[in-house]
Amino acid sequence: MASDKGKPAEEWTQRRIQSIEVGFQVIRAMEAANGPLPLRDIAAAAGMPPSKAHLYLVSFVKEGVAFQDPVTGHYGLGRFAIQLGLSAIRQLDVVELAREELATLQRATGFATYLSLWGDRGPGIVSKVDGQRQGSLAVRLGYVLPLLTSATGQVFLTYLDESETAAVRQDEIAAAKRDHSEETASLAPRITTVKDIQKIVETVRRQGYAMTVNSINSSFAAIAAPVFDYSSRIVATMTVLGSDKQLSGPRKKQTLDALLTATHRLSERLGASSRGVKGKENETPVAAKPAKARSTAGR
Structure with a gap:
């Protein structure tokens, strides 16, 4: 966060929103799949290098939005993603x-x-x-x-x-x-x-x-x-x-x-x-x- 010092609040906020939008490309790639996917497939669907996709996936796994299969190493939507979807449905x-x-x-x-x-x-x-x-x-x-x-x-x-x-x-x-x-x-x-x-x-x-x-x-x-x-x-x-x-x-x-x-x-x-x-x-x-x-x- 040190690089954000001295930046106008509006510019810092805009960059953070863009980061979320990029992260949702990874989520959408998992949502469109019929099951867990390997990192390379998620990265390709999200239009980013595997190294960048991996950084987002690590954070999503930590927050429960995604999970990683311990056997195959593939990624899929996690329990919090399911809870979020059910909550949205209840509010419709x-x-x-x-x-x-x-x-x-x-x-x-x-x-x-x-x-x-x-x-x-x-x-x-x-x-x-x-x-x-x-x-x-x-x-x-x-x-x-x-x-x-x-x-x-x-x-x-x-x-x-x-x-x-x-x-x-x-x-x-x-x-x-x-x-x-x-x-x-x-x-x-x-x-x-x-x-x-x-x-x-x-x-x-x-x-x-x-x-x-x-x-x-x-x-x-x-x-x-x-x-x-x-x-x-x-x-x-x-x-x-x-x-x-x-x-x-x-x-x-x-x-x-x-x-x-x-x-x-x-x-x-x-x-x-x-x-x-x-x-x-x-x-x-x-x-x-x-x-x-x-x-x-x-x-």
Whole structure:
């Protein structure tokens, strides 16, 4: 520290920040690996000489951020790194983090945007920003959307474990068979079979998003995309709602790009890796199986 004497405080602080940033190159190299790495590989990934990387690793091992395998000599993330990650996860609040993304998405598209979480009755809206182009239709907080015929629901149908959606799915199938009329047919397609559901799942997985037209109100369309957490599990769905005429043509692509950018960014803030988020779009779909019907009394 003797060399720091006589240096302005601002210059000394800036050099210390740069040192931390360099050190994080070593941490990121270990985080991106599938297991402990030899010193030479960590140094190469961090873009520095092995001697320099070793100095950082010695300090990280001492503080528990990294560990060194006594047999192979390889380095990996240590117990404190795990504790730090778990602490960060505990402090995450998807609803709070999504507020900024919803507002940004609304400004970019002009459409209403909302965030939905999964509940025992299906996907419910927990946060929203009204749009300039939404016309007379306004979604309300707490509203539970259909699982099979709404874009929001179809995203949860695709990425949630089948056992979590089974009861709601079977209730909606039973209702569709019982109540389907010419009036409801004009609003939403008839979805009553495993084959119908499988087609939805395959389409959403292939595209990475769902789009429905006239599902809850005539002349309106919605586009929804998933939000994942650190375990690559879906935790929420972000949706854009607007006129079916406005959500078509070039404007659809612009809106979709903005939506996917927002959901990917929010997923990464929740700990999902960019590789994991993109990979979800290409997963092989699991066949939907019929489940035992559950009474809808009291819903």
